[in-house]
Amino acid sequence: MSPRTRRTSIADVARRAGVSVGTVSNVLNRPDRVSPTTRERVEAAIAELSFVRNGSARQLRAGRITTVGAIVLDISNPFFTDVTRGIEERLTADDYTLMVASSDREPEREARYLRLFEEHGVRGVMVVPTGESIDHLLAVRERGIGVVLLDHPSPVDSVSSVAVDDVLGGALATRHLLDQGHTRIAFLNGTHSIRQCADRLEGARRALADAGRDPDAALVEVTVPLDANGGETGIRALLEADDRPTAVFCVNDLVALGALRTLRRAGVSVPDDVALVGYDDVTFAAELATPLTSVRQPRHELGARAADMMLRGTDAPAEHVVFKPELVVRESSTTRAP
Amino acid sequence: MSPRTRRTSIADVARRAGVSVGTVSNVLNRPDRVSPTTRERVEAAIAELSFVRNGSARQLRAGRITTVGAIVLDISNPFFTDVTRGIEERLTADDYTLMVASSDREPEREARYLRLFEEHGVRGVMVVPTGESIDHLLAVRERGIGVVLLDHPSPVDSVSSVAVDDVLGGALATRHLLDQGHTRIAFLNGTHSIRQCADRLEGARRALADAGRDPDAALVEVTVPLDANGGETGIRALLEADDRPTAVFCVNDLVALGALRTLRRAGVSVPDDVALVGYDDVTFAAELATPLTSVRQPRHELGARAADMMLRGTDAPAEHVVFKPELVVRESSTTRAP
């Protein structure tokens, strides 16, 4: 095996088939302009040499290509997995290809992938921003690359966005817990630099205020990592406290999963001793030891819609879509029938 | 906003800074060879023009880059999500970047992404093959691109691979059910063209044969899609049958999730009426309504190890690693204490 032989190029194919490079390129891109005989000859040469187009050269000449990038906060979160699938399905319908990356909620990683995508000449990027500012995204757009904010309302008119009303979601969950008679509610949340977290908190506080409660007194916020382990540490912290809340609202279902596990191990009954509400309504939410009340978001549609905007192109007017979340009540938050 | 202005190039920067293109390139790639004064001047020009390198041109000249591709069967399956994370962590340690794609178990999609990656000039690809043959992957390797088989033992010595012993996994699950006294076992499986499915079946049959049973009589195989809905349809089919098995082995935990849901709705108790075993031991397996017995695979390590082999390069001798799975027994397969 020759380790470092030059990749076979279009010129090699041309030589082999006894035609010019232009003709080979035509076979590849506009087969109808080439006579059947030569086309066959070229195709044979391609097969014999097992030639693969050099995408870099192709793209260098042709400009942008049919690839778009997506940067989500965390691919291992089922919420983003489903959003991604929605994007992908819409894109493949138009023969576009998707490159996905996970920022892990770190602005540096977001910036790094953004640059990588831009250097690769993607048509556009769909980004769940990690930070408060989107200036870096505006800069990308200035350079002619489409930008759609994913799961994030746009702070400026000119940038399209697809979001879900997280303030409403937070309020739905909290109001429900209030309706069940809870007066002290814990909120296992992520850092407020993550917009989704900040908004859901805002919603929770509004629901409390609307009910005539003092949010500062009634809501105990615990900041945790946004996965099952985060739920575990959050609950541990709560269990040690003197004044244990009777209800826990988790900022996503993974956290709720960890919370449920930890409560069960500690011998605390859900929902009898503690009511639990999650967020996202992931596949397994209904099937847990205690079926989980959760706030459902249109994950798939979120992605599909964003992809749709992306495909409209840079010239189309910006659009701003905000979906409404929906509370799905299950056993984890409702007192069991005796 | 100028919609279709040419991207600013290294020549623009050079002009602005009053230097040659070679110098700009040096600032970008070997800053130490440039005097501090000119470097500053060039950097200023880069900032003012908000210049972003054209990756295609860069790569066209330089050859391969530090990107590798991975093609898994289904990113929305938590098993593959975790494998991907393992890969990513290992790669970022060496400053490599990962592009992930999902073949959805379709050979055409696998081939399409493979070509896309190759055209983009990736250093290598890590693939969970969809079909029986890996000839297309050998061809890719002939062209100087690293290939590592993911979750698939290599049929040839020359190609590195990382796998888990699925025959053993199938046997572990089945033996366990036999030990619990079950004599008629259903297997909700995928098509046999998927190696993992074929192997787990093989393992199940061996376990039966070892126990002196006739696999054809004792095992009822139902072919289903590999997600929660698949579990649902599979169980529906079984419930309609006259001779209902007393145990169900599901080829993965998503299928088991759907199975559990459907059994519960049909009023069939797990494990009292039907024992259930899954595969993968995903995060939520322990927290389901009935905690799920499952076969655990070292997902993260699987990915990390594959990435490791990839980084060793094409010249290093091929390696073949086969991890051993492990049965995690929980309530779904063990008769409840009275």
Add this chain to the structure above:
DNA sequence: TGACCACATTGAATCGATTCATAACGCGTC
């Protein structure tokens, strides 16, 4: 027979960054 047209094919210019042989420069030494 010659004019004209449709169709096929050619080959050189082009995209933008990198590389490297060469030139320019600064500075100390004899």
Add this chain to the structure above:
DNA sequence: GACGCGTTATGAATCGATTCAATGTGGTCA
């Protein structure tokens, strides 16, 4: 002032596919 050495900077050649004006080849029709 000539020489040599080390440091910087230059610019043309290069990577491989695409594009398009120009050329070539028949074929049809007056």
